[in-house]
Amino acid sequence: MNNGVTQPVAIVTGANTGIGLETALGLAERGLRVVATARDPERGATAVAEIERRTGKTVDLLPLDLASFVSIREFAATVLDRYPRIDVLVHNAGLAPGGHRWETQEGFEAAFGVNHLGPFLLTSLLRERIIARAPARIVIVSSGAYRAAPDGLCFDDLQHRERFHSLQVYAESKLANLYFMQILARQLAGSGVTVNALNPGYVATQLGQPREADLAHAVTVPRDNAASNAALANLPEPLTAARGAVPSITLATSPELATTTGVYFERTKPATLTPVAADLGLAQRLWDESERLVALHPAH
Numbered sequence: 001m002n003n004g005v006t007q008p009v010a011i012v013t014g015a016n017t018g019i020g021l022e023t024a025l026g027l028a029e030r031g032l033r034v035v036a037t038a039r040d041p042e043r044g045a046t047a048v049a050e051i052e053r054r055t056g057k058t059v060d061l062l063p064l065d066l067a068s069f070v071s072i073r074e075f076a077a078t079v080l081d082r083y084p085r086i087d088v089l090v091h092n093a094g095l096a097p098g099g100h101r102w103e104t105q106e107g108f109e110a111a112f113g114v115n116h117l118g119p120f121l122l123t124s125l126l127r128e129r130i131i132a133r134a135p136a137r138i139v140i141v142s143s144g145a146y147r148a149a150p151d152g153l154c155f156d157d158l159q160h161r162e163r164f165h166s167l168q169v170y171a172e173s174k175l176a177n178l179y180f181m182q183i184l185a186r187q188l189a190g191s192g193v194t195v196n197a198l199n200p201g202y203v204a205t206q207l208g209q210p211r212e213a214d215l216a217h218a219v220t221v222p223r224d225n226a227a228s229n230a231a232l233a234n235l236p237e238p239l240t241a242a243r244g245a246v247p248s249i250t251l252a253t254s255p256e257l258a259t260t261t262g263v264y265f266e267r268t269k270p271a272t273l274t275p276v277a278a279d280l281g282l283a284q285r286l287w288d289e290s291e292r293l294v295a296l297h298p299a300h
Contacts, residue, residue, distance in 0.1 A: 014093025066118030134192030
């Protein structure tokens, strides 16, 4: 039983802080009925109250933990019950692990699980509703940090059990976003649903755990050595969260991008992917493996 919502609906994951909050605010200002997600209900409620105060619009809040397939499925079921349409899906939520490897509830390495498998599963669960109300848009927040995985993904160790390095793990999860985007865009070609990914730039925010939003300049070297310190010292002045949200809002709403699909944007400008990132064979391999992993829910 849906709630009678007739205006365009936009789902923004991780909308309780930073880029996600500002994206939700920007979409609400543009007349979309925003469904904001947050892992922490209290922080989510605080964010929604701020958005409603600043925009005068009603914003809905639903709990979602991308580190739990159970939570993802419960969220999707609630959305499908309440909302007859999904016009925009912004995959904003993400994390970069700290210095130690940890796992999602299903036993996946955290960055791979939250940044890739979570959005992969969520999209699959909402896919038919999105297509049914096309035109619609799917926006994936990736990162220029994907370039720090120049050799692509190690399919023999996607869970980084043998070669864990937090910055490399983050880079590979962002590369996975781009593979996901390209295959999904091809699958949905002609459906009226566009799929694009973006690098928001170097933003002062946090993604689940404290971290840079774009580690492209620092991810290639360990943080505890002189080279890393020098790289961090040379980072550009970080953007505000509001400026960091501009690309997501633009890809979600710009009339000029209504039919643009399968494109990676650096901020708001189309950019060429590296050869490894543009390899559709590798992208399809990850898609197939992701389908298997989502279905099997492997344990530790």
